[in-house]
Structure formats: structure tokens, C-alpha cells
Amino acid sequence: MESRETCDILIIGAGFYGLYLGEYLSRHFPRVIVCERGPDALQRASYHNQARVHNGYHYPRSVLTAVRSRVNFPRFLAEFRPAIDADFQKVYAIARHGSKTSAEQYYQVMKRIGAPIDPASREISRLFDRALVEGVFQTTEYAFNSTVLKEIMLERVRRAKVDVRCQTEVVAVEPSPDGSLAVRLRGAAGETQVQAGQVFCCTYSQLNQPAAGVLRPIPLKHELTELALVAVPPELRNYGITMMDGPFFSCMSFPARQLHSLSHVRYTPHGHWYDGGPDYRPAYEIFDALPKETAYQHMVRDAARYVPLMKRCEYRGSLWEVKTLLPRSETDDSRPILFRPHYEGLRNYHLVMGGKIDTVYDVLDVMARQFGWTEL
Template structure:
């Protein structure tokens, strides 16, 4: 049985980085007084915000999507400015171009980096010596960073408290309705199965892989989504690789990046990181599919392939693996771009769905929100 109404000006569903940042923005920058954040986990930033490669992009990763690359280059200094304590800069970042099967050549990559304004220079002979020269065309020293999700979570907890945002943990939104007076109503459910009805003027769906999985009047997003179950191995690297981040590109290749939250490195491989994929559809809950999946690691296959290019990685030790659902826009599959999804639902005025492909995309979302008009007027009941 549903309990009585709780009235809020805005409800944000999803306590990842995007949901937390949007809730803080609404309260601090836009002055909304009654903001509620609903998070299904017992703490903030526990799912996709944590279970990823923790990379603050500077554009290098996207030579086939100029817009994504350029926006990353523009947003990186903003991110470093706004979250300096969470950004790890004290490592050397290398990008290497494979001789075979790469979708860009070394010269094309250099030109692309200069076009977007990202720093690039030849790597030293000592760093080049880490790579198998028969498989690698060239190696470049670049500027790219990593972030510590645990420190971002501490920031979010502090800012939400200071902003007066109410947080409901271990609670999920299950239904979204439009009431007769055009306000929005959300049915939330605790882990014990207790349900309550929330009324609000504005609703922000920041559930990442769960964007389409609500009952009621919620229409779903108009653009196609692809879901992937991914594995991100956490590795203890040998001394020769400990202070490095390395990406070999562009195509079916790999990356290793510092993972500050655990003091380890992630290892990702385009061929082996995705374990399973499907087109998002109603009735197929991504999180239930993840829970039911046999999470057998593919790290041995990753290491064998990476070791052909960087022999020292054969001495790395697998510590753990992070399994998660990754969500991308179907239209981005061709160029590997990572634009944001920002959709206003016409049939549910005041309801927004937001999906970001990278953490620095948050500025693209906030720029969109700057153009929206919000008021503190309470819904009429």
C-alpha cells in the first residue's frame, strides 16, 4: 500500500556522479529548496561512476569523433579546476599507434591532436623501449589524467548536505506518472518493499543503464541504447609500468590506466572487456541480467594479447575485476563518439532523461540545464 504524498520541487533519480552533480546544481546554482535524490545503493557513486577506467579524457581517445574529442579537451581543465583533490596527475601517459589494423596512422594521430589543441610530443627512447617495435608504429607522450571516485563521492556527500538536498538510500523509483494537474508523481520503493508516492514539479532520470526501466506513463527515451556487460580487471603492475598509463590504438586494442581508488591499474581491451551486449528494451532489466551473469574473468586473454605489444605486462598480477553494465547510444557505434543524451519528455513536462558517456561530459549537461527555466512553485493538489 502506498503511503501519503511527499512534495518536492525536484527529484533526481540516480546517485551516480551525474545525479549528484545535477542535484547540487539545482540547489546551489538554481536555488531550488526542496530537492530529493533517490539512490538504489547504500552510498553514492557505487555503480558505473566507480566501475570504469577512471579516465579524465583530453580528447586523444576519439580520433574518429572530432566533437567528442574537442569537448573533452575543453572540459578537462574545468574538471581539474573543480575537483582538484580527486584528480591524479602524477603519472606519465602514453598513446601508441599500432602498425597493423589501426584505424589511424601515427601521422594522422599527431595531426588530429594538434587540430583539437591537445598536447603531444614524441616519447623518450626509454619509454619506447617498453613496446615491441614490430607491432608499434610510434609512441607519444600526452597529458591525460585519472580520477578517484571515492574522493568524488566524499565531495558529493558534503555538497548535497550543505545544499540541503535530501537523499534516500537503498531506494529505487519504479513508476512515473503524470497527474491530472500535470505535475509529476513518482512511486519509490525501499529494499524492504515499502512504497511511497512522491510529487514533484521536475524530475531528472539519471539512472544510466536503467533509463528506460520505469512503469507508468514514462515513455522511454527516443534514441536507441545498447547495453553491455563489461569487465574491468584491476592489476598490480610491475615497477616498469607502475607510473604509467598506456593506450594502444585505434581499433581492437587496449588501455591500462591508474585506478586511484584502489592504488592499482585497470586493464581494458576492446575485444575482451565487453562480455555480452544487447539492445535495450522494456522487460529486460540490465541490472538483473548482470546479477545473473556468470562473471568469469577474461583477464588471461587480455594479458596474452597485451603482452605481445608490451612484454612487461606479462609480469602483472590480477587482483580483482569490476563487472558492470555499460550503456552507450546505438548511433555512436560507428564513430566511437560519446555525446550526452539530454531529453525532455514531451508527454511528461518537467521530466528529463540524462546520460553521459564520460565523466567530463557533466559540463555539457550543465550547459543544457542553464538554458532551462525552473521555478519553486509547488504543484497544486
């Protein structure tokens, strides 16, 4: 292995976070490289997700998180307009039994945070079994098309002259005496090494993997998750529906495939594990080894109790992914993000993770404060 290339910044992972950060940092640092182990950008969590652009409605019991979503929502919309699907009516409904919030409480909290909410029209209300559903509300929430998001971000990093290398896995990061980091890469041409001034690890569920040999892993919780993709009956095509507030379902537009995704709090997770201890195994390795048997029938059967037309959904396959949950102790100001500069004392090695797509703005905020950057 030889070839001692150098760069100012090396970013691990070309998901949404890696590319966004890559472009951002290129305004300040001349040589930025993004290494991606897969064949293309935005193919993992940034593709395999519910595509919801959060606007606060999901967090009736965490006002701070709801308010952060409200702040990020217009910013994300303005920045990524061509990737936004606003062409459906988003409906939030509250179950009569098993909900942690009543319809009245839900309505009041959303009013308080300024999220647009109105009791649903009769036409929408009729879609629900009102014996099981206490309240139905029309809201303003959108979905993003992750394929368009990828195209926008790839164009932006191209213009910023960020060097994005796919099929290039970071296999190790080690300190060097001068404070820079030796990053070992494995690609089509075998192993090479880059000497990087700073490294930002944006690998989401694999956050602990690149430096696993030298640093103690953060005790992240991972879930094997399944999102079913369905063609909904025509009567439901223009709606996104989320039943709150507990073990219920969500059926959202999934613009990248022109279908809806169906998820269920009880059936979407298929098991979980934690990083930590001496026997660390990368999340993708565990994910690949786990059996993936669809729970679609359970999801749709339960959803149809509340919205009988759901019975007529046609199943078109499932998206499987590792969902990584941040330990409460690791998050920042109740924002669902993790930013660990100089992790475990490894100078210039930084961990970055956002629990949602739009929390990238919170990451930049916190990072700019930490490093004393003004707007780059």
C-alpha cells in the same frame, strides 16, 4: 501506501550525474530529493569505469568530440583537483597493424586540437615491441579517484541541503492532473509516494526503468563489461598506456584501489543487448543474471605482445558493469550525452545521461539552453 510528501525536484540515481545535478538545481529550487536504490552513492558506473579524465586523445577520428574533451578537461581538473591522480605519465601508442589511424595522422590531429603530444623518450619507447608499434607518444591525461569524487560530491550536496536517500528505489513515475508527477518509492519502510514538481532520471543503464510502465523505452545498447584490476610490475607503475586505434588495450591508473585497470576493446565487452520492444527488462536485472567469467588471460596475453612487461602483471580481480552506449540518433551536436526533456510528452519528466564523467558540463549547457536558465 500513504504519505504524500512533496518536493520541487526529485532526482533518480545518486551516481555522479544525479549528485551533480542535485547540487546544481538546489541553487534554484528549495526542495530537492535524490533517491538511490543502492546502499551508497557512486557505486555503479561512476565507480566501475576506467577513471580516465579524457583530454581528447581517444578520439582521433572525431575531432568534435576530442575538442569537447579538451574544453571540459581543465574545468573538471579545477573543480575536482583532490580527486585527480596526475602522478603518472600517460602514453598513447599506435599499432603498426590493424590501427585505423597512422602514427603521423594521430600526431597531426592531436597537434591540431592543441592536445599536448611529443614523441616518447627512449626510456618509454623501450617498453614497447617496436616491431608491432609504429609510434609512441607522451601525452597529458589523468585519472580520477571515484571514492574521493564521491566524498566531494556528498559534502557538496550536504551543504546545499539536498536530501539524499539511499536504499530508496524509484519503482514508478506517473503523471498527475496538476502537471506534477507521482513518484513511487520502495525503501526499508516499504512503499511511499512523493509528489514532485519535476523528475530528472539519472540512472544511466537503467534510464528506461523508472517509467517503463508508461513510456516507450529509448533503444539504448548495453554491454556487459569487465575491467581487470592488476598490480603492474614496478617498471610500469608510473605509466598509463593506451594502444590505439582499434581492437587494442588500455592499462590505466585506478586510483580508488591503488591499482591499474586493464581493458581491451575485444575482451572487455562480454555481450550486449538493447532496450526496446514490449518485453523491456531493467539493465541491472539482465546484468545480475549474466555469467561473469573473466577474460583477463586474453587481455593480458594480447597486451604483452605490445608491451612485454605486461606479462608480469598480477591479477587482483575484476570490476563488472553495464556500459550503455548512446544511439547516434539520440545524441546532441555530437556530444556523447542524452537529454530528453518532457520525455515522450510526459510533462516534467526528464532523462539525463552522459557518456563520460566530464560530459556533465555539456549536459548542464544543453539543459540551461532548453529551459532558458542563465547560470544558476
